[in-house]
Amino acid sequence: MLIAGLLFQPDSKPRGLVPGWLLVQAATILDVGTGPPPARPDLGGDDCCIFPGFIDAHVHLPQFDSIGVAGLELLDWLEKVIFPAESRWEDPAFAADMAERATDELISFGTTAFAAYGTVHSESVRQAMTQVASRHVRALFGPSLMDRNAPPNLCYLADDQIEALSRFTTLDRVEPAVTPRFAVACSPDLMTQAAQLARARGWAIQTHLAETHAELALVSSLFAGRPYTQVYEDCGLLTPRTILAHGIHLDDAQRALLHQRGCTLAHCPTANRFLHAGAMDRAATLAGGVRLALGSDVAGGPDRSMVRVARAMIETAWSLGHEAPSARDCFHLITRGNAEALGWSNCGRLAPSFEADLVVIRPTITLDKHPDPLGALLHGWDDRWIQQTVVAGVVEYDIRWRA
Ligand SMILES: [Zn+2]
Known part of the structure; x- marks a missing residue:
């Protein structure tokens, strides 16, 4: 498959977009060239831009039917909106159907890889994983582990949850992830066993950290x-493959610990704004040497588009009076940056031997003489520009299907 257009190449100065083409064979980018394509392209054209597929470092697949319930604080929102929604995943058929819908939805927004939470129901999550894998997306995915401070039907015994999780295996490009939901809903025993399993298998760990003040107070009262x-450190959960969402209310000592352990913070600016959790201090996080990723946190965040999540990262920095990342930084973070943070070495770049995940867009704004074409794309982004999303060399979304 030959694809042509303005290729996003973040290292190319000054514009970050280079006219060129890509040759895709099976699931891999075989060759990349600049200038006119060697033959008539199968996808794209002179008026198109090609980006690596977008990567979402934090998303909850069981929450896609709960998007947009506004006005509640995190713990209230979990109790009133999210836990009832997640209870529906007790039915594996419902879970599988919803995971398929959510994955297709993300692909239609240009997302080709993600780190996702399921619910506590391991059999349902296993069937959901099969649906996710059927779309060839790259993913980290696992059941949300919980054994306290949640409705009884969503709390399972620690031993049972770890035993069930230990039977998970990688499916196509979907890797199991050890996912203790957050310290409020997990006993020290559950978190310690989770950390041991992750270490034994080399699996990624994902959890939440310091999102709201009420959550902080609860954790403090639960853990003396x-x-x-x-x-998390006490339970062995901080590793170079640990992704902690939010990290809003942290002091320098906690950032130093995250840096020492090589952890990643998944910044979720749309969710932080939607749930009024606060503004994450990106500058302090980076100054502390903590690796940063970016996530939609659907349904805490209402937006599925990683481009708009990236734009919210800029707006959050502005709101704090800090220097904001550039549009180039943003597009790099939601592609290669997130890939590196999630441990995917051959993902997120338009380069030979990288996995063929990409988005073809046809912008309706003129980039020719624009002083910052990537800024124009980021701030003027319109999902209707997305023509095709290619996942592992397969066209999984095509705007023509909507016609
Ligand atoms: Zn979350």
Whole structure:
């Protein structure tokens, strides 16, 4: 398959977009060239831009039917909206159907890879995983582990959850992830066993950290006043493959610990705004040497588009009076940056031997003489520009299907 257009190449100065073409064979980018394509392209054209597929470092597949319930604080929202929604995943057929819908939805927004949470129901998550894998997306995915401070039907025994998770295996490009939901809903025993399993298998760990003040107070009361990050450290959960969502209310000592352990913070600016959780200090996080990823956190965040999530990262920095990342930084973060943070070495770049995940867009705004074409794309982004999303060399979304 030959694809042509303005290729996103973040290292190319000054514009970050280079006219060129890509040759895709099976699931891999075989060759990349600049200038006119060697033959008539199968996808794209002079008026198109080609980006690596977008990557979402934090998303909840069981929450796609709960998008947009506004006005509640995190713990209230979990109790009133999310836990009832997640209870529906007790039915594996419902879970599989919803995972398929959610994956297709993400692909239609240009997302080709993600780190996702399921629910506590391991059999349902296993069947959901099969649906996710059927779309060839690259993913980290696992059941949300919980054994306390949630409705009884969503709390399982720690031993049972770890035993069930230990039977998960990688399916196509979907890798199991050890996913203790957050310290409020997990006993020290559950978190310690989860960390041991992750270490034994080399699996990624994903959890939440320091999203709201009420959550912080609860963690402090549950863990004898230990700092939130230290609670995870005590259980062995902080590893170079650990992704912690939010990290809004942290001090420098906790950031230093995350840096020492090589962890990643998944910044979720649309969710932080939607649930009024606060503004994550990106500058302090980076100054502390903590690796940063970016996530939609659907349904805490209402937006599925990683481009708009990236735009919200800029707006959050502005709201704090800090220097904001450039549009180039944003597009790099939601492609190669997130790939590196999630441990995917051959994903997120338009380069030979990389996995063939990409988005073909046809912008309706003129980029020719624009002083910052990537800024024009980021701030003027319109999902209707997306022509095709290619996942592992397969066209999984095509705007013509909508005609
Ligand atoms: Zn989340």
